Amino acid sequence: MEKFITRRDLLKRTALMAVGSTVFLSRPLSAWAWADAAKSKVVLIRNRQLFGGGDQPDPAIAAQMLDEAVTTLTGKKDAREAWASIVKPTDIVGVKTNVWNKFPTPEIMNTLLKERVLQAGVSDENLSVNDRGVKNDPIFQKSTALINVRPMRTHAWSGVGSCIKNYIMFSPQPSSYHDDSCASLATLYDLPIVKGKTRLHILVLFKPLFHHRTAQDASEEYMWTYSGLIAGFDPVAVDSVGLRIIQGKRNAFFQEDRPLNPPAKHIELAETRYHLGVADPSKIELVKLGWDEETFV
Amino acid sequence: MRIRCLLLSMMSAFHLLASVQEDFPAGRLPERFMSYRITDRLNYSGEDLYDYINGGAELYLSYGLTRMTGCKYNGDGIPQLTVEIYEMTTPKNAFGVYTQSRDREERVYGQGSQSFHDFILFWKGCYFVTVYAQSVTPESEAAIKHLAEVIDKAIPATGQRPPVVALLPEEGLAEGGFLYFHHYIWLNAYFFIANHNLIDLDDQTDAVLAKYGDANARNYLLIVEYPDGEKAASAYQKLKENYAPELTAAQPFIRLEDKTWFTTWTKGNRLGAIFNGNSREETEKLYILTINHM
Structure with a gap:
């Protein structure tokens, strides 16, 4: 049975942890469950030239970043091989994007992912990019593969909106996941349309x-x-890295520990309660590529 | 005669209330002004708010949202404006939502406000109001100020801040540095305390969490008012047992593993606690300032 945890419990268990590292002391649990699990590989790639002084990302640089990230993640020798290892020509592929009008997935990312999936041999009629219509989209309904893409942001109830939360539109009733500040979001990954x-x-x-x-x-x-x-x-590992970056920026911007309000507890619970992946940084193999100033992780 | 006057007065008040319910606030907003005109009207109640802001609606629902009305303004080649007026069950709940949103206290609009170039938020009576522009231009900045003034004047009644807020000592309180709430989720707003409802917060409790001291060394003060002393005593026991079982009358200030200080106490139907105290002296000083208010 899961134990309720207070800050004092964390302090007792992590007496040597730096007190100022709010993102970890903000977490509700510290007893990471998968002490012996293999590390999850996550690639962070940055390119200082992405915006080139303008408002829009440079498509060529975005493409280069995506390909390099996927190549590094898969360990393949080039992007073509990397994408071929992610989707097969026979796959029916849904790209789950995010269309919230104030902060959508950059269109270039939707475009690039479509291109890469098509280049891997998937036919156009077996590919769809969707968000709010995923439940009724025939491609998503019969999909054999999903690609999850969305922008990172803070959220007024779940702490952050990131990859785990992006699947909430697959739920027949999204509000049923709101209890306890969206603690159970990881269970979205058990829905038949997703699993x-x-x-x-x-x-x-x-x-x-x-x-x-x-x-x-x-x-x-x-x-x-x-x-x-x-x-x-x-x-979970992807969101854990993103969360640390957001928290680092908040602390730098506000010049004090400024935890997310409410804390993004669903990310840690995705590991400790639901075993969807790993959130513990010590269980994540983070590969950092490119621009390394103020990385916050 | 007196009864007839009373009835007429009650009918008039009822009529006014009904009128306000029907018309306010969307009916009071200008259809056109400057180069703007209303292009969409917003009207959501309860969980319908999910249709508008998805999970973010829970913030307002946790404070007893009655309905949200408002509109969007557009014009040729100018940034869109959005007015959102959240009607809460009580003024103190409107104030609570306001404390979730503001970083500093101003008093330009309503009973408390904060203005940015692209965004104005304020509370007044049962309403929490936001007026914002899609982007900043001189015209959009002037426009959101105008709309905030219109709404401020249109809201007839003010409301009282929750009395628990008056218990906060002013000395050392960070600017805009407190939060009023009922829902346990917000207990961790400034500082992780527990991953569950450790101290039995609910709609019948009024809680305030405040930041004291310098930004790099905050002390956090929590005060909760319970419906009665019994509930306060029960919450105190739970906090003590789960957070600092070694705390006693002889040893009311506890130094924790991270070298910070903690204390908790009850007085009548109120619970107090200080977390992250930088030193025993600071913790004791804040305690004395607080207990004198309580």
Whole structure:
């Protein structure tokens, strides 16, 4: 049975941990369950030239970042082989994007993922990019493979909106996941339309949103040009890395420990309660590529 | 005669209330102003708010949202404006939502506000109001100020801040550094305390969590008002047992494993606690300031 945890419990268990590392002391549990599990590989790639002084990401640089991230993640010799290892020509592929009008997945990422899936031999009629219509999309309904892509942002009830949460539109009743600040989001991955299908998670941190004033807020004042992508096979590990980056930026911006409100507990619980993946940084093999200033992780 | 006057007065008040319910606030907003006109109207109640802001609606629902009304303004080649007026069950709940959103206290609009170039938020009476622009231009900045003024004037009644807030000592309180709430989720807003409802917070409790001291060395003060002393005593026992079982009357300040100090106490129907105290002296000083208010 899961034990309720207080800050004091964490302090007793992690007496040597730096007190200021809010993202970990903010977590509800510290007893990471998978002490012997293999590490989850996550690739963080950044390119300082992505925006080139403009408002829009350079498509060629975004493509280069995506290919390099996927090649490194898969350990293949080039992008073609890497994508071939992710989807097969016979796959029916749904790209789960995010269309929230204030902070959508950058269109270039949807375009690039479609291109790469098609280049891997999947036919156009077996490919769909969708968000709010996934449940009624015939491609998603009969999909054999999913690719999960969305931007990283803070969220007024779940702490952050990232890869785990991006599957909430697969639920017949999304609000049924809201209890206890969305603690059970990881169970979305047990839905039949999703289970066992996801081949790749891409968390987009081109200009992440690290703070909001109200639930509807996505002000440029609280975005920064991070020019990054996080790629992985484990949504929990991907989100864990993204969470640390957001927390690092918050602390730097506000010049004090500024925990997410509420804490993004669903990421840690995805490991400790639901065993979807690993959130513990010590269980994540993080490969960092490219621009390394103010990486926050 | 007196009864007739009373009845007429009650009918008039009822009529006014019904009118306000029907018309306010969307009916009071200008259809057109400057180069803007209303293009969409917003009207959501309860869980319908999910249709508008998905999971973010829970923030407002946790404070007893009655309904949200508002509108979107557009014009040729100018940034879209959005007005959202959240009607809460009580003024103190509107104030609570406001404390979730503001970083500093201003008093330009309503009973407390904060203004940005692209965003104005304020509370007044049972309402929490946001007016914001898609992007910042001189015209959009002037427009959101105008709308905030219109809404402020249109809301007839003010409301009282929750009395528990008055218990916070002013000395050392960080600017805009407190949060009023009922739902246990917000207990961890500034500082992780527990992953569950450790101290029995619910709609009948009024809690305030506040930041004291410098940004790099905060002390966190929690005060909760319970419906009665019995509930406060029960919550105190739970906090003590789960957080600092070694705390006694002879040893009311406990130094924790991270070298910070902690204390908790009850007085009548109120529970107090100080987390992350930088030193025994600071913790004791904040305790004395607080207990004197309580």
